Amino acid sequence: MDIEVLLCLAHNGTHKVFRGLSSGYLVSPRGEGNTFEKMWRPLDYPKTIAQMASYKFLVSPRLGPYTQLVNYLRPACYRGLFETHITVKTDLQKDPHQIQKFKDLCTNIQVKPVLIELPNGVNPTQMMTASYSTGPIDEVLPGAYKLSQYFIKHDFDIQRTKIEAMCSTEGVPVTDQEALLLPHTNYFEFHIKVGLNPDQLAHMEQISSLCHEHNAHLSKNSFKVMLSGVEERFITLRIYKKGKANALEAFNRCVSAIQQKGYKILTTQREYSVFDSNVQLDSGWIEQTT
Template identity: 25%
Template structure:
């Protein structure tokens, strides 16, 4: 059975969201985009097993439950591992590169390099490290690309980041099956 990741972006942040997520076995993250019309994006995530259809049904059921609890969902995404792209219909590849940056890092330089690779910066607003290291995520999307082309784009991004001397802490490659509101990223992507 395949595993899928569901992301539900909630319309507005609330102090109640972390407890709600914990009670439902979900992960709460407050994503802060580097720029954009909707830079603050509180998100609940969960993993499910099954088929693409059952994962989407679970996502829609959970979104309806959140709506009924007073937390309207602004965006619903269902993702699979990038390796599934050859067997599952989807929309685009999405890569997340987590950087661990010294406090003095020029974020404009990171931003400029990311944009050269069709990528953009974000951070987890809830995670602040006491050692001064700043964690940033570089997100790259590859539309109308097959897996080799998307992998080449990611390799180019990783090469550029490491050549600039920035520490890559983690890399995640996903195949997005459902994204019901890509417009939420207006001004960040697009």
């Protein structure tokens, strides 16, 4: 059966209606939530909305209308190149084949699988996708939702849906004043990939101390294997409430310090997070007030 959801925005004597259609089944109550959520199982999904409570916004009949509303009210129209990350819940004790299943699903839709290992934090292991798309944000965001829904349909629990714009993307705030007008959950994120030789790996406290001086944070991609005893590490710098000009200054200072200490920089990445459904996923590694 189908359910149509209508959302009406009234302002200054005018109104605008946003519509969404959801197909699914009425089933016996499952999970915790209101009656509808416990009894509505969306088409092609293995669970009711109530059983997918932590990410129910991705499967709710309200998703379409509310996405249209957000795009209508959005204060900035981002347009350019974006990177999307879909993070899934990892429980290898429950399912030791989970990693291979995730890799196979990523191969099927031609996205890159990534397994991030953090030195600390509430969620030290984060398995996610990495993929790129171009266009305006109101086209990119629904694509990210569909990517999340793909993994839900294959029985993965979604922990985060995240979209990052490249720093050159139209709409990225340049000044601090512009940044403060945007959602407080937006932030600049810079990645510095370094190659560490065996001696540097044996003295990780040195690069850890360097990162601490610049409010940066270490991580690694466990899916990436290098030869000759060299290992990659990511140095991440996350900056809130700043425009591009000041954020890039902090990034450049960090890059210079890394080079001066003799570390080999392989690549750098400069991004601005325009949508992060669960910034608290990084608690204990990077805090939102950073």
